[in-house]
Amino acid sequence: GDSVTQMEGPVTLSEEAFLTINCTYTATGYPSLFWYVQYPGEGLQLLLKATKADDKGSNKGFEATYRKETTSFHLEKGSVQVSDSAVYFCALSAPNAGNNRKLIWGLGTSLGVNP
Amino acid sequence: KAGVTQTPRYLIKTRGQQVTLSCSPISGHRSVSWYQQTPGQGLQFLFEYFSETQRNKGNFPGRFSGRQFSNSRSEMNVSTLELGDSALYLCASATGGYNSPLHFGNGTRLTVT
Numbered sequence: 001g002d003s004v005t006q007m008e009g010p011v012t013l014s015e016e017a018f019l020t021i022n023c024t025y026t027a028t029g030y031p032s033l034f035w036y037v038q039y040p041g042e043g044l045q046l047l048l049k050a051t052k053a054d055d056k057g058s059n060k061g062f063e064a065t066y067r068k069e070t071t072s073f074h075l076e077k078g079s080v081q082v083s084d085s086a087v088y089f090c091a092l093s094a095p096n097a098g099n100n101r102k103l104i105w106g107l108g109t110s111l112g113v114n115p
Numbered sequence: 116k117a118g119v120t121q122t123p124r125y126l127i128k129t130r131g132q133q134v135t136l137s138c139s140p141i142s143g144h145r146s147v148s149w150y151q152q153t154p155g156q157g158l159q160f161l162f163e164y165f166s167e168t169q170r171n172k173g174n175f176p177g178r179f180s181g182r183q184f185s186n187s188r189s190e191m192n193v194s195t196l197e198l199g200d201s202a203l204y205l206c207a208s209a210t211g212g213y214n215s216p217l218h219f220g221n222g223t224r225l226t227v228t
Contacts, residue, residue, distance in 0.1 A: 032213070032214035034216060036217075036219075041221070042221050042222075043119070043121075043205050043207075043219030043220050043221045043222050044205070044207075044217070044219045045219065046216040046217070046218070049214075049216055051214055089158065093213055093214050094213065095213045096171070098170070099213075100163070100165075100170045100171055100213065101146070101163065101171065101209075101212075101213040102171075102213070103148075103160065103217075105157070105158045105160075107157045108157060108158070
């Protein structure tokens with residue numbers, strides 16, 4: 001079945017360091033891919049998305065490219081800030097047998113950024 | 116545009132009781148999904164409603180139920196509460212297409228004692 005595998009955390013970085021959070025998926029068909037972020041005490045927010053192969057999603061300095069050949073959607077940021085400390089979720093969305101939403105979530109990666 | 120609103124933010128109940136959580140989606144969104152989030156299990160899908168019909172359901176016991184009203188507002192009910200039901204319950208709304216992003220509320224923190 002479809003699945004999303006995300007690198008385990010927690011990840012701890014110093015401010016201005018480069019960030020990569022790995023996400024790989026297995027899916028039949030052509031899913032859409034998402035990164036969500038959850039700040040302490042809040043719900044999840046959409047960070048970026050890509051709906052087809054080679055699409056690059058970007059937002060707030062974060063980027064991720066939909067790589068069909070490696071079935072990956074790794075999240076990157078060139079210079080992290082303390083305010084980026086949060087939990088990051090990779091997710092896959094595809095139509096199920098009834099053409100409704102099937103959403104598969106990674107387990108989340110906790111990021112802490114030290115000043 | 117107002118975001119997704121969940122009430123109440125915090126709730127404390129005792130084992131055996133029942134609880135109802137409420138979610139008001141973003142105006143115009145017809146899809147409402149519910150999730151349970153715990154440190155051990157992560158994000159677990161409960162169910163999704165679209166235009167008052169349940170169209171997806173996760174692997175939760177029948178004690179967990181929900182409904183959606185004609186104005187797209189949704190409620191989730193848990194009966195005969197167990198200690199393991201303590202969690203953050205998140206509601207998310209979307210326009211409905213399978214690749215439309217979810218917009219989450221800040222959740223209801225349920226503690227069962």
